[in-house]
Amino acid sequence: MPDLTREQQDRQAWMSLAAKAPPARLAALMSTLGDLPGFEWLQPPEIGAVMVRGRSGGTGAPFNLGEMSVTRCSLALNSGEVGHGWVQGRDKDHARRAALLDAMMQTGRADDLRARVLGPLQDQMRDARRMRAEKAAATKVEFFTMVRGED
Template identity: 45%
Template sequence: MPDRDARPISEPRPSVAGSAPIVARRRAAMTVLVDASAPDIAARLGALSVPPHETVRPPEVGLVMVQGRIGGDGAPFNVGEATVTRAAVRLASGEMGVSCVLGRDPEKARLVALCDAMMQADLAPAVEQEVVAPLRANLLEAQMLCESRTAATRVDFFTLVRGED
């Protein structure tokens, strides 16, 4: 079976312990980036000097099968299909970023893959500060607004018990 890791043999693989903070940082960034819009990501990336990069896999739209479970622990069943767009970008320094976002948005998939690659490079703190943190704040603000609107429509039901024995 061929090795899925495309590194040259002379380059050592990162240890699991050494890569854990990088993986956690990328996962947190991707959680924010996939929920943000392409124009928002592009505007935030405009504040950074984006390093030279190449498109390894141009954005392509496809379908994935969505599965669900009854009660969270039942047998999985197919709910339906969802449209996704995926892309891969490689920086000139060798870091490769990938993305798979819901919907048909090739530009968003490309930008998220670019951010993912930059999160693996020395640019990670700058990407976190200039791109991810402001987008996270915007998403949290939108979520709080939605929750406050929902709370305004909340109805509390109560039952009066009659005193009969």
């Protein structure tokens, strides 16, 4: 697989953040943006399933773990930018917001969106990861072997 350009990596990061964001939080942050641009559906939201694959031990042979429902859509802003949204679950509004955010990030509003939507989402997700790590660390048990001396 060829190396991704910096622009592709950036787009991959914001699309991932929008897809993983709690739907209510993404909706709340996007509502602070005021008027959102008009768009035309290229592919209206549709619900489907994808096969989730796993590997035993992370390195073993791949196996089919099961199916997961996803919602996807694509849209084009009236100014021409195309956005795509793929989200876990069956939330069509979440997919629409993710696609709209993707398209808007390709416009001159990108810096504003980073500050008002992506930044707060990153902070919230970082805090949630930290809290999970702290909770897990609190349950950690240290095992050690005592040396009894010479036999």
